[in-house]
Amino acid sequence: MMLEVRKIGEVKSRFKxxxxxxxxxxxxxxxxxxxxxxxGLYKIEDYKHLQIIFHFHQSVGYKLIGPRxxxxxxxxxxxxxxxxxxxxxxxxxxxxxxxxxVLRVKGLDAIDGTPVLDSKPYSHEIxxxxxxxxI
Amino acid sequence: MMLEVRKIGEVKSRFKxxxxxxxxxxxxxxxxxxxxxxxGLYKIEDYKHLQIIFHFHQSVGYKLIGPRxxxxxxxxxxxxxxxxxxxxxxxxxxxxxxxxxVLRVKGLDAIDGTPVLDSKPYSHEIxxxxxxxxI
Numbered sequence: 001m002m003l004e005v006r007k008i009g010e011v012k013s014r015f016k017x018x019x020x021x022x023x024x025x026x027x028x029x030x031x032x033x034x035x036x037x038x039x040g041l042y043k044i045e046d047y048k049h050l051q052i053i054f055h056f057h058q059s060v061g062y063k064l065i066g067p068r069x070x071x072x073x074x075x076x077x078x079x080x081x082x083x084x085x086x087x088x089x090x091x092x093x094x095x096x097x098x099x100x101x102v103l104r105v106k107g108l109d110a111i112d113g114t115p116v117l118d119s120k121p122y123s124h125e126i127x128x129x130x131x132x133x134x135i
Numbered sequence: 136m137m138l139e140v141r142k143i144g145e146v147k148s149r150f151k152x153x154x155x156x157x158x159x160x161x162x163x164x165x166x167x168x169x170x171x172x173x174x175g176l177y178k179i180e181d182y183k184h185l186q187i188i189f190h191f192h193q194s195v196g197y198k199l200i201g202p203r204x205x206x207x208x209x210x211x212x213x214x215x216x217x218x219x220x221x222x223x224x225x226x227x228x229x230x231x232x233x234x235x236x237v238l239r240v241k242g243l244d245a246i247d248g249t250p251v252l253d254s255k256p257y258s259h260e261i262x263x264x265x266x267x268x269x270i
Binding site: 001002003004005006007008009022025033038039040041042043044046047050051053055064065072073074075076077078079080084085086087088090091092109115117118119120121123125126127128 | 136137138139140141142143156157160168172174175176177178179181182185186188190199200207208209210211212213214215219220221222223225227235244250252253254255256258260261262263
């Protein structure tokens, strides 16, 4: 199916090619918000953590069962592989600073030029759901 | 922009109309995975928490700045409102049981009939990002 979304901004990162996401999350990067969407950032500075939704724009195709970067074979819905039926990524980042239309964040595992589709404030209630065990 | 995604399944819930998401998250619901995507669930039982990505399929339009359900006016990117430029929802749920193509989960704030686009195992590393403060 085709989903109507808006590209609200673009990632500016030192990482120009897909690499180790664990390494990528150690660095700061920027999200440049399109001028028409800047008003949507109103009071975003009140939050320390944001959930960034972005497009795995270089992802092509997928396997329903495949090897993971670390560990044994798993189904794609039990994996964070970028090659998915719906190439949508979600990563929680720390908001370091907002300056006009630029969000400086830490922890984003997206390469330079990645289209950003959404930002939501992180919520313990919605995102953590009393997690005790996880990967 | 139009994003090519796949509807991998559909929510079966006691909630037929949008209601209080806090209340909705107290109950169990089911995600019925389409037959063609069932192999993608391989070993999903190993995870206790899943991040479910779904389509806010009843959402129409959005305001860049608007009132929230609770609290003062904020930008849409500092809010979890379903009315967004990209109507994509993310909620972390507890996986109670998987039976063939049916995931029984707790904590999903999606109404009956909601199209599910993706499931990912919850990861402290990617989703929590050392969160100390949040909404």
